[in-house]
Amino acid sequence: MTPKMTSNITPNTTQNVPDVAITGIGSVSPYGPLAGLIPQSPPEPTTITAWKTAGLRRAFLVPPFRPASVVPGLKTRRLDRLSAWALVASSLAIKDAGIDLNQVDRSRVAVVFATAFGCVDLTEAFYLSAAANGWNGTDPSTFPETLPSAPASHVSMFQGLRGPNVTVSNKYFAGETALIQAASLLRNRHADLAIVLAGDAIAPTLYSWYEVAGLLSPACYNSDALPQAGGFIPSEGIAALVMQRSGSSDVRSEARAYARIGSGRWAAGGEAAKIIQQMLGDSVPSLTVCSGNGAPCATSPTSALARQISGDGAAIILPQAFALGLAGTGALFHLILGLSGKLGGELRIRPGNGQALLLATAADNGFAALGLELP
Amino acid sequence: MTDIHKTIVVTGVGVVSPYGLGLDCLQAGMLSGKSCLVPTKDLYPGFEGTTAPVGELALLAKNFSSRHSRTDQLAAVAAGDAIANSGSDRSSFRESGIVMANTVGGLTEIDTGIAEDPAAWYRRPGGLLRGSSYPFAHVADAVGEHFGIRGPRCAISVACASGAMAIALAANMLLDGAASIILAGGSDPLCPFTLSGFNSLRALDPNPCSPFDQNRKGLNLGEGSAVLILETLAGASARNANILAVLRGWAMTNDAFHTTAPQQQGSGLADCIHLSMDMAEVSGDEIGYVNAHGTGTPLNDIAEANAYEAAFRGRNHPIPVSSTKSYFGHCLGAAGALEAAVTIMAVRAGALLPTLRLTDPIDSPGVDWLRGEVKRQPLPLAMSVSSGFGGSNTVLIFGSGRS
Numbered sequence A: 001m002t003p004k005m006t007s008n009i010t011p012n013t014t015q016n017v018p019d020v021a022i023t024g025i026g027s028v029s030p031y032g033p034l035a036g037l038i039p040q041s042p043p044e045p046t047t048i049t050a051w052k053t054a055g056l057r058r059a060f061l062v063p064p065f066r067p068a069s070v071v072p073g074l075k076t077r078r079l080d081r082l083s084a085w086a087l088v089a090s091s092l093a094i095k096d097a098g099i100d101l102n103q104v105d106r107s108r109v110a111v112v113f114a115t116a117f118g119c120v121d122l123t124e125a126f127y128l129s130a131a132a133n134g135w136n137g138t139d140p141s142t143f144p145e146t147l148p149s150a151p152a153s154h155v156s157m158f159q160g161l162r163g164p165n166v167t168v169s170n171k172y173f174a175g176e177t178a179l180i181q182a183a184s185l186l187r188n189r190h191a192d193l194a195i196v197l198a199g200d201a202i203a204p205t206l207y208s209w210y211e212v213a214g215l216l217s218p219a220c221y222n223s224d225a226l227p228q229a230g231g232f233i234p235s236e237g238i239a240a241l242v243m244q245r246s247g248s249s250d251v252r253s254e255a256r257a258y259a260r261i262g263s264g265r266w267a268a269g270g271e272a273a274k275i276i277q278q279m280l281g282d283s284v285p286s287l288t289v290c291s292g293n294g295a296p297c298a299t300s301p302t303s304a305l306a307r308q309i310s311g312d313g314a315a316i317i318l319p320q321a322f323a324l325g326l327a328g329t330g331a332l333f334h335l336i337l338g339l340s341g342k343l344g345g346e347l348r349i350r351p352g353n354g355q356a357l358l359l360a361t362a363a364d365n366g367f368a369a370l371g372l373e374l375p
Numbered sequence B: 001m002t003d004i005h006k007t008i009v010v011t012g013v014g015v016v017s018p019y020g021l022g023l024d025c026l027q028a029g030m031l032s033g034k035s036c037l038v039p040t041k042d043l044y045p046g047f048e049g050t051t052a053p054v055g056e057l058a059l060l061a062k063n064f065s066s067r068h069s070r071t072d073q074l075a076a077v078a079a080g081d082a083i084a085n086s087g088s089d090r091s092s093f094r095e096s097g098i099v100m101a102n103t104v105g106g107l108t109e110i111d112t113g114i115a116e117d118p119a120a121w122y123r124r125p126g127g128l129l130r131g132s133s134y135p136f137a138h139v140a141d142a143v144g145e146h147f148g149i150r151g152p153r154c155a156i157s158v159a160c161a162s163g164a165m166a167i168a169l170a171a172n173m174l175l176d177g178a179a180s181i182i183l184a185g186g187s188d189p190l191c192p193f194t195l196s197g198f199n200s201l202r203a204l205d206p207n208p209c210s211p212f213d214q215n216r217k218g219l220n221l222g223e224g225s226a227v228l229i230l231e232t233l234a235g236a237s238a239r240n241a242n243i244l245a246v247l248r249g250w251a252m253t254n255d256a257f258h259t260t261a262p263q264q265q266g267s268g269l270a271d272c273i274h275l276s277m278d279m280a281e282v283s284g285d286e287i288g289y290v291n292a293h294g295t296g297t298p299l300n301d302i303a304e305a306n307a308y309e310a311a312f313r314g315r316n317h318p319i320p321v322s323s324t325k326s327y328f329g330h331c332l333g334a335a336g337a338l339e340a341a342v343t344i345m346a347v348r349a350g351a352l353l354p355t356l357r358l359t360d361p362i363d364s365p366g367v368d369w370l371r372g373e374v375k376r377q378p379l380p381l382a383m384s385v386s387s388g389f390g391g392s393n394t395v396l397i398f399g400s401g402r403s
Helices: A081-097 A120-133 A150-159 A174-187 A204-212 A272-280 A299-310 A331-343 B023-031 B070-086 B105-109 B118-123 B127-132 B138-147 B162-176 B192-200 B233-238 B267-280 B298-311 B332-349
Strands: A020-029 A032-035 A109-114 A165-169 A193-200 A237-245 A259-267 A287-290 A315-317 A355-361 A367-373 B008-017 B038-041 B048-052 B097-101 B153-156 B181-188 B224-232 B245-254 B289-291 B319-322 B367-369 B381-387 B392-400
Touching (some): A020 A081, A020 A174, A081 A120, A081 A237, A109 A174, A120 A204, A120 B192, A165 A174, A165 B245, A174 A193, A174 A331, A174 A367, A193 A331, A204 B118, A272 A355, A299 A355, A331 A355, B008 B233, B008 B332, B070 B224, B105 B127, B118 B127, B138 B153, B162 B245, B162 B332, B181 B332, B224 B233, B245 B332, B267 B392, B332 B381
Parallel strands (some): A109 A193, B097 B153, B319 B367
Antiparallel strands (some): A020 A032, A020 A237, A020 A259, A193 A237, A355 A367, B008 B224, B008 B245, B038 B048
8 A cells, every 4th residue: 555645855944943843752771661751860880790701890781671571562582682672662752652553654654773883792693603603604593683773673563664764873973863864854754753763782892892992981890980980881772762743644743742853963073163053043052961972071072062052151961971871872862861850850941941952072073963942 | 847956966976886996887887788796705614606796996995094894995985986976176075964874884894703702802903993893884984084074974774775775865964954965875895794694594596696587596795885976956056066867756665574574565665666756756657767676586576576566557568677786786785876876877878777687587567577688768767776674665766967
């Protein structure tokens, strides 16, 4: 059957009208699987026990849980952990949004997933099977699950979503890229609803890279060291958002909006402040949610840029260590943490000004920015 | 009336393929009917089969360091060719966007030792640098850094539809105003990891493949990269760029069916074809040629034939379809971009390319399975179709730049 057709492509000519709303949140993180906002108490790194380490090694790890206990009927036995978490987080986000997919034209639902490293657990398993059995003796059931796009594919299969299914990345701004691409799919009428996910899992090959490169925080080796002591603490987890275009015919128009997303810009260089101010038009954000790239000093150039854009009086939410530990895919968690602080009442912004900015900078002058309107 | 701000045009095409460097080289090889599929041994110990390798890459990819994988190098060579093909100075692309697809990333630089003892592997000379090329985002960065391009960068990985989807998403980005010019395409090399994977799935034909043949036995892997330079007609006109083709329509769908198998009726792909024609505001009768995904695997080709039957039902004549994977194999994340380049070449040359080695086509009355000689005729509109593991489909429609 041919899916319902929409009108021809309409370019986004009203860059500053926030016509895309975030209506659902789900996550699998060191807090465990959660629907909706995240508690404000920061998690502690935990000891790695999944593989043999040379002494104490810690990271922000997802506590073990049975996916089927969170999403009844979910089968994840042969899947990479990242795929299993994507299924859980997306289900929680859809539930949080109050959406009954049976009432939605699923050919108009997109899935956009951001990852830096993809399915590293099963990629390692595939290499180990080649080491053990030779390249002619590898496991056929593992190979397709090693693809970076496997988690997004499983979300589409499990939920029956037949719209665009996209897996994106960017060294520093993978999460922001997913948000911007999802908004683009909605605005350009390729979908009415989008499930946006971003995250990664820690495996021995990944953790060892950071360790051999000398990037790990003292808190990774010493349980008495504070996560704030500096250095990088690797994190794992997936955040999921439900995004929908205002006025889309098949989706509830009365849905609660955590935030509305305006325009977004990202680049590998250039005059960040000028480009972002141009993007924002006349509005001056009273709140900036700083995202980051995982580098130890990510915070201060981002804060400086935020002040350049919004002035000294604007509130700034600094990155939390666990979201920074996700490197390029932490943006969705940064955003959720920012919303959790704002909507939980811990943060005050200028009365009558709900304009906010999700902002990240990178060591090489790159930046990513999304204009937000908060309720 | 054409809205020049909403019309996406192609102003450069760069290709590195088993035929060599450049679109002209690809065109000459394909129009002569030359197959690049060759018997191959020792891509890993025990491998024996048929592939389509790119030779002499080292000569083409100068100034690369050990942190650049073969995937990076193929992409940068194709991007450089696209810039040269556009006739514009490199500085014209400084603020451009880059959307690059791949599936292999830096797996070419990694061996099984990394999983057995990661720390020891990284401590080997160059280990950290080789490991750092693993993420699939590295390819877009390699292109950007090599040419000093600092606009938005996006990496795409959606299995074998990756290259085509990069082009589709880049077109959306242009409509959003994210950049005024975008280099979009895909790159993937031959690599033990993927060869072993497809071999384990028994998806490889040991001999040169025969897409859409009743006796097809599987696919052959190839390698390469293609990069298109995309911009709006308004932007291209303002800088007096040479317009090679118009991207008239694009669409993306998912089968939501199976990890490796396509939905057998081809419904997801048929929907994607409908959506792309709807965007292009053309009917099935107006499409003169379909460059198919056409892997040569039993399941893909029958699903694809069913999709064409459904999507082009009611056409006055059977839809002409061929698979150019019969010339240079399946280049995975580069396939959709390379086949977009082939489709543009077909439109510009007015050439309907046959599927090689197609002797006993799938019974599909609504499809004109092109075989034998190249058909020469005006070709105002042609379609490039891509699908992949996980059910992703992408369809691109190209029209002549002259129109």
